[in-house]
Amino acid sequence: MNNATTPVHADITLVVNGQEHRLNVDTRASLLDVLRETLGLTGSKKGCDHGQCGACTILIDGRRANGCLALAVAHDGADIVTVEGLAQGDQLSPIQRAFIEQDAFQCGYCTPGQLCSATGMLDEVARGWPSVVTDDLGSDPVLNDDEIRERMSGNLCRCGAYVGIVAAVKQAAQDREAAEA
């Protein structure tokens, strides 16, 4: 047992945007801190550091999550995707393209979290996951504007770009459907 003042470190492995990293981390470090401070991936933002704003949203094993609430040591072995990993080389992802085309940001601080959140959210819809505004829990949800607003409520935007964000998510969802058709 530690004496409450000496930092404790642990060896972990993370795959981040397809690249494996062997790291020695302070047990107190969040995934967000490791991504930003150790790996220099500063796309993920520290907004509130309490899980309330969503600026730190990343994908952990394919699921969107708050990087600020996830202890790095508890995610040893995880596959992480950050905003830096959404594009394929110079080819922006559908949701990234839609954010530009729909004017879905102003200052851009919340945008990396919005992009990762929307990416994870569209996958949740494709899996048939309901939301609290889904009328019929027995059927697969249809992604209307109310559904988008509810599902994106974990990402705050102080510039108030929400109208553009809803439009961008809708466009990306339609692009995705078209690609699958």
Add this chain to the structure above:
Amino acid sequence: MRPFTYERATSAEDALARHDHETYYLGGGTNLVDLMRLGVETPARLVDVAHLPYDQIQLTPDGGLVIGAAVSNSALAADRAVREGQPMLAQAVLAGASGQIRNLATVGGNLLQRTRCSYFQDAAKPCNKRNPGSGCPAREGEHHNLAILGHSTACVATHPSDMAVALAALNASVRVRNRAGERTIPMDEFHRLPGAEPERDTVLEPGDLVTAVEVPPLGMPSRYRKVRERASFAFALVSIAAALDVDDGVVRDVRVALGGVAHKPWRARRAEAVLRGSAATRESFLRAAEAELEAAAPLRDNAYKVPLARNLIVRTLTELVEGTA
């Protein structure tokens, strides 16, 4: 944050063996990590139980469920059997937190999350729950979102879980392991009223490990409704989990539990008693709601919760009768 050692438990026995008085079990961490960052919780050791083989939802032969404690909130809400058999449970989970948090959060952790009373979460302030005997500033201070039922002079906090409210209405039980063996605790007895010991949220003893939640079959329409200060991603001012079985215009069976009103999910047994055998009408629902809320003792700034709870009971039961829920 106080430094701590981290250990990943390999089995329930392993987790129990590693536990001592400075140990916390770690699930998804969405509440615990935040409380550690705030200095409210200061464990010297975390034993990670999120990887134990309690990540399945099993159907029982009678149509009930056994939900593993490590099942994520997202997986629970997405489960087809839950959505069809106990829709109020799926709705309650989906009414809580955000998509990101639900992906991390576990069922066990959801039950054991702490109050969001602002004094509890501020380590610089007195709080009988965080620091027994230090006093309760909420009683005279900021309490518009705190308890109207079952509170004590020591504590007026509310339990923040939506899921637990639905589980209370479902007559669920919590499966718990310790070094002596396994036991189940009825959901309605799992969380405590504060009394003189507000530091104890539940009846669990040190080292107890929640492994599953058992949910009996419901067999009647149900619904979860939540009133909050914004449309999404906010804790309940008042919420309700309700189920109603009506036969020829008469209430045959009913379940009502309220959230956001007490230190525990508030099973509205007085309302249920009034309703059983009564006509399934708005008048009966109103009478039942008023019978339940006779015991309400609102604070200076939260008396609005009494009519809010009353209206929520009446409206939700009415919707269930009309089949619009």
